[in-house]
């Protein structure tokens with residue numbers, strides 16, 4: 001286990017409350033988004049500001065960290081490919097357990113290490129859970145025209161001359177003919 005760096009802004013120092021159940025400190029800081037907060041489609045870009053407003057409360061088994069994280073995610077509408085910005089306002093609540101308590105034995109519980117806790121995984125889980133899997137610019141986004149790629153939301157009247165299905169069938173035949181004449185030995 002690599003030791004936590006107390007100067008890392010995503011590492012929280014519990015020294016002021018540790019082992020004093022009932023004690024509480026507030027931590028407000030703006031941090032740079034670490035890498036890995038999301039997917040290629042939608043994410044909080046690395047280095048984007050994240051505002052943390054956290055309370056560190058001492059409880060018997062460890063330190064309870066709760067509060068909010070505010071930031072902005074960016075992505076692309078999966079239908080029309082417009083770029084999107086989302087405001088994220090996430091509620092956080094996570095217990096970090098002292099290594100010598102029963103709570104620390106539970107696998108999903110992170111431990112307090114040398115009175116420090118690593119907030120990074122908590123932040124990542126909260127952001128990833130909050131991001132939409134299929135972001136859209138609006139619920140009724142019309143997407144792009146299948147024929148020319150135009151954004152249908154900009155031009156609801158948009159249409160192409162409908163080819164009569166019988167002529168379309170002939171067009172297909174014509175294409176087959178020209179393909180055949182391109183084939184070696186066909187001419």
Ligand SMILES: [Zn+2]
Nearest residue numbers: 077080137141
């Ligand atoms: Zn869209």
Ligand SMILES: [Zn+2]
Nearest residue numbers: 145147148150
């Ligand atoms: Zn079109």
